[in-house]
Amino acid sequence: MAREPDWRIEPxxxxxxxxxxxxxxxxxxxxxxxxxxENLIRAALSGVLDVVPAFSTVAVHxxxxxxxxxxxxxxxxxxxxxxxxxxxxxxxxxxNKDRAIEVPVCYDAEFGxxxxxxxxxxxxxxxxxxRLHASTEHFVYMLxxxxxxPYLGGLDSRLTVPRRTTPRVRVPQGxxxxxxxxxxIYSLETPGGWNLIGRTPLRxxxxxxxxxxxxxxxxxxxxxxxxxxxxxxxxxxxx
Amino acid sequence: xxxxxxxxxxxxxxxxxxxxxxxxxxxxxxxxxxELSHRVANLLVGNDPDEATLELTLQGPDLLFAQECVIALxxxxxxxxxxxxxxxxxxxxxxxxxxxxxxxTARVGCRAYLAVAGGFAAAPVLGSRSTYLxxxxxxxxxxxxxxxxxxxxxxxxxxxxxxxxxxxxxxxRGFTAARWFVASPVDLHAAAPIRVVRGRGWKIFGAxxxxxxxxxxxxxxxxxxxxxxxxxxxxxxLAHRMDLVSEATSFGSVQVPPDGRPIVLMADRQxxxxxxxxxxxxxxxxxxxxxxxxxxxxxxxxxxLDPAQALLLEQDAALRRLGESVRAGWxxxxx
Numbered sequence: 001m002a003r004e005p006d007w008r009i010e011p012x013x014x015x016x017x018x019x020x021x022x023x024x025x026x027x028x029x030x031x032x033x034x035x036x037x038e039n040l041i042r043a044a045l046s047g048v049l050d051v052v053p054a055f056s057t058v059a060v061h062x063x064x065x066x067x068x069x070x071x072x073x074x075x076x077x078x079x080x081x082x083x084x085x086x087x088x089x090x091x092x093x094x095x096n097k098d099r100a101i102e103v104p105v106c107y108d109a110e111f112g113x114x115x116x117x118x119x120x121x122x123x124x125x126x127x128x129x130x131r132l133h134a135s136t137e138h139f140v141y142m143l144x145x146x147x148x149x150p151y152l153g154g155l156d157s158r159l160t161v162p163r164r165t166t167p168r169v170r171v172p173q174g175x176x177x178x179x180x181x182x183x184x185i186y187s188l189e190t191p192g193g194w195n196l197i198g199r200t201p202l203r204x205x206x207x208x209x210x211x212x213x214x215x216x217x218x219x220x221x222x223x224x225x226x227x228x229x230x231x232x233x234x235x236x237x238x239x
Numbered sequence: 240x241x242x243x244x245x246x247x248x249x250x251x252x253x254x255x256x257x258x259x260x261x262x263x264x265x266x267x268x269x270x271x272x273x274e275l276s277h278r279v280a281n282l283l284v285g286n287d288p289d290e291a292t293l294e295l296t297l298q299g300p301d302l303l304f305a306q307e308c309v310i311a312l313x314x315x316x317x318x319x320x321x322x323x324x325x326x327x328x329x330x331x332x333x334x335x336x337x338x339x340x341x342x343x344t345a346r347v348g349c350r351a352y353l354a355v356a357g358g359f360a361a362a363p364v365l366g367s368r369s370t371y372l373x374x375x376x377x378x379x380x381x382x383x384x385x386x387x388x389x390x391x392x393x394x395x396x397x398x399x400x401x402x403x404x405x406x407x408x409x410x411x412r413g414f415t416a417a418r419w420f421v422a423s424p425v426d427l428h429a430a431a432p433i434r435v436v437r438g439r440g441w442k443i444f445g446a447x448x449x450x451x452x453x454x455x456x457x458x459x460x461x462x463x464x465x466x467x468x469x470x471x472x473x474x475x476x477l478a479h480r481m482d483l484v485s486e487a488t489s490f491g492s493v494q495v496p497p498d499g500r501p502i503v504l505m506a507d508r509q510x511x512x513x514x515x516x517x518x519x520x521x522x523x524x525x526x527x528x529x530x531x532x533x534x535x536x537x538x539x540x541x542x543x544l545d546p547a548q549a550l551l552l553e554q555d556a557a558l559r560r561l562g563e564s565v566r567a568g569w570x571x572x573x574x
Contacts, residue, residue, distance in 0.1 A: 010439055011436070011544055012438070012439055012487070012489055012492070012516070012519060013436055013438075013489050013491055013492065013519025013520070013521065013522070014436060014519070014521050014522050014544060014547040014548045014551060015489065015490070015522050015551075016487070016489040016519075018439065018486065018487070023483070023484055024484060025484055037263065041263075049259040049260070050259050050260060050261075050262040050263065050268075051263060052262045052263050052487040052510060052511070053263060054484070054485055054486040054487055054511055055484045055485060055486070056484060056486075057484075057486040057487070059486065059487030059489075061259070061262065061487075061489065064522075064548045064551050064552060065551065065552050065555040074545050074548060074549075075548045075551075075552070076544055076545060076548060142485070142511070143263065143264050143265040143510075144265045144485060144487075144509070144510050144511030145265060145485075145509050145510070145511055145512075146265055146267075146373075146374075146509065147261075147264065147265045147266045147267065147374055148264060148265055148266075149265050151485070187265070188373060188374055190373065205265075205266075205374065207364050207365060207374065207376045208364070210365070211261075211264050212261060212264055212266060212365055213264045213265070216264070217263070
C-alpha cells in the first residue's frame, strides 16, 4: 500500500532535513517513521550521513557538497526531491521484525530512589509501582539522548507522573526511569530528570558491536523483576 | 613511530570528521569542533580529510617526537616552539627524531588542530577515531591526553615522511618548516555576526522573542563545552513554556530551554532533544563559532537557506583549491 501524502519535509539548517509525520507521541506515527527510516537507509543516497527516526519525525543529515544534483539544481532542491521520492514509496509498516526482549530490573529502594514518591503521587504502594511497571508489555519508540538509550511506550496509565522538578546531576547507568507516560533506561551515567524506579544490570550501549546497542526501535520489552542477589550475579556475569 | 605526551595541555583529544551512521542508535557524532581547520591541517601534511588530528584547546601540550615526522598546525593562533625557536602555523614542518615541541596558549581563537603525516593510529570505534568523552570511546583510550601517553602514528607514515621530509629538510636536527604556507579559506577570527537560518521552532517564539534573538548580544557562558555553547542574554524575551516531542538535533541547532537561555549544540551534542530550535547556525559559520571562547560575545544574523548552502559549497571548493596549492608546494620543494 502506498503512503498517503500525510507528511511534509522541512529543512533543519543547511545540512539536515526533517520528514515530519506529526507532532505527537503515537504508536502508529512511530511505525510509519521507522518504515520511512528503513527505506531511506536502504537507499543509501550519496551525501547522506545519518538517518534518525524519532517519535514522529525522521531526520536526514547530509553534506550539501556530496549530493547528486541535476544541472543548476540547488542542494536543497536536490535533497528534498530525492528524499520525497523515497518517502512517497515507503510502506506504512517497517519490514524489520519486532523482537521480544526481556529486561531484568531490580526495583529495590536503593536502585529506585523515587519509587516512594511515584507511589505517593499515584496513590499506590511502591510494591504496586514495581508490579504495574513489570506487568505490561512495553515497546521502544526510539533511541536517543545518549548511545543506546531507549524511550519506551506501553506504561500502565496509573503510573503517569511528570518529570522531577529538579533534575539529578548524575543518574547511574542502567537506571530505569518513568515520566510523562513513558519509560527510559539510562545507558550511561548522565544528568537526568526522570523518576528512578529501578535498575537493570544489562549493558545498553555496546560500542564494539554493530549495531552498538541492546535495544532497537520497535523492540517489544518485558521488564522482569529480579532480586538484589540476582542483579549482582547478572552484573558480574556481563564483565 | 610514536609521540610521547610530556604535558597534556588543557584538553587535547583525537578527532576526525565525526562518527556517522549510528545516530539512529543514539550514538553521538563527536568530531572536530572546527572541521575546516581540521581539514586544512590534514591537507598540509598530505593526509586524507578523515584522518584524526589532535584538537588542542586553549592551552596546548608538550610533545616528544621519537622519530622524524611531518606536522602542521591550523586553527586558533597557538604558539608552537622547539628549543626556543618558533615553528610557524599553516605550513608543513619536518620535525627531527627526539625533538620536543611545546605548544603555548591560544592568542586568538579556542582550538588548534595538529596533523601528523600518516595520521594518528588510534583504532576506530564504530568507524571513527573521534574521542567521545562521556562514553569513554574512540580517540586515545576514549579520553583526553594525559602525561606519559604514547601516541602511535599510522603505518604508512615513514614512506610519507621520507617523501615529504626530503622536500623541506634532509636529516637535520630540530625542525625545518616549508617556505610556503597557506591561508585559512575563512577568516576564523572575524567579529562578524554568526549567520543562522530560521529554525523549525522559529514561529514558536513571538515577535518580541525573535527580535530579541537577532538584536541581542549573547555571552558564551563558562559552562560551554564540546557538547554545547550556553548563551546568556535576552532570556526574558526567549523564556517559554513549550515542551515538544523529542526529535533529532543538528550541529549548530540553537535550542531554547524554558528558561530562555539558548544552547548552540556543538560536536558532542546529544542526538535528539525536545526543546524548540529557534535557529540553526549555518555550516559555513560553525568553524568561526567553534573558535569563540567562553566569555566572548556573539550576535546572530539570519540568512536564507540557498545562500547558506552556496557558502558551504564555496568553502568546499576553496578547500579543494587549497589542496591543489599544497600539492604544488610539495612538488616545488622548499626552494
